[in-house]
Amino acid sequence: MSSFDLGLILRVITSPNSAFSQIRDNHEKYFVQSIGLLIFSSVLGILIVLPFVTMPLDDAYFENIDNTGNMNSIPSGEADVIWSVGLSILNGFISAVLFYFIGKKLGGDANWKKVFSVIFHTNVVAIPMIIILSILIFFMWDSLTLIEPTYIFEPDVNDEEIWSTLVPLLGYVALLAIVGIGFFVWLTVILVKAVKIVHGFETGKAFGLVVLVMIITAIVAIPLTY
Numbered sequence: 470m471s472s473f474d475l476g477l478i479l480r481v482i483t484s485p486n487s488a489f490s491q492i493r494d495n496h497e498k499y500f501v502q503s504i505g506l507l508i509f510s511s512v513l514g515i516l517i518v519l520p521f522v523t524m525p526l527d528d529a530y531f532e533n534i535d536n537t538g539n540m541n542s543i544p545s546g547e548a549d550v551i552w553s554v555g556l557s558i559l560n561g562f563i564s565a566v567l568f569y570f571i572g573k574k575l576g577g578d579a580n581w582k583k584v585f586s587v588i589f590h591t592n593v594v595a596i597p598m599i600i601i602l603s604i605l606i607f608f609m610w611d612s613l614t615l616i617e618p619t620y621i622f623e624p625d626v627n628d629e630e631i632w633s634t635l636v637p638l639l640g641y642v643a644l645l646a647i648v649g650i651g652f653f654v655w656l657t658v659i660l661v662k663a664v665k666i667v668h669g670f671e672t673g674k675a676f677g678l679v680v681l682v683m684i685i686t687a688i689v690a691i692p693l694t695y
Contacts, residue, residue: 473502563690571678
């Protein structure tokens with residue numbers, strides 16, 4: 470049984486190379502912990518994003534849309550929440566499987582449990598990402614709900630008043646884009662480091678594998694999401 474090693478989990482953020490090396494060399498010890506991190510990050514993402522992001526926008530702008538409208542992508546019940554969590558976990562497993570099989574074909578490590586243990590620990594990075602991004606999106610949505618759509622299109626509306634209403638929203642959008650891009654780059658770097666450690670690849674080869682896995686995972690996830 471794996472032990473819960475908080476120090477190792479924090480080192481994935483502060484010292485990823487040494488952390489991934491330790492996980493690779495002790496994968497039996499950390500395998501269960503790695504699965505727990507995948508599940509925890511998936512559940513955390515759904516529980517934080519749904520109540521603080523989706524529902525305020527839904528309540529403010531989509532009260533009059535019936536069940537046959539275009540709201541299928543927004544979870545509205547327990548079954549949808551469970552499906553969203555399950556889909557997030559499934560995507561994590563699909564990515565790990567791809568990292569294992571493609572990496573092995575390219576001359577990487579043939580021990581699937583070792584690869585899974587290292588790759589699943591990259592989900593540590595997703596935890597602060599989810600929290601920070603959800604806070605920013607919540608404030609952006611909160612700013613959006615203060616805007617009355619019909620007011621903007623009134624013929625006698627003052628342009629200065631419109632901009633004073635929209636500027637905070639646009640500021641949150643810009644900040645969200647910058648932070649989101651920064652987090653995506655960070656996650657990519659962490660994944661490249663993980664692949665280099667577990668498969669013994671050079672940086673270019675590891676980066677190519679990360680990009681390939683991201684593309685395949687996204688393609689596979691599209692029909693499951695809609």
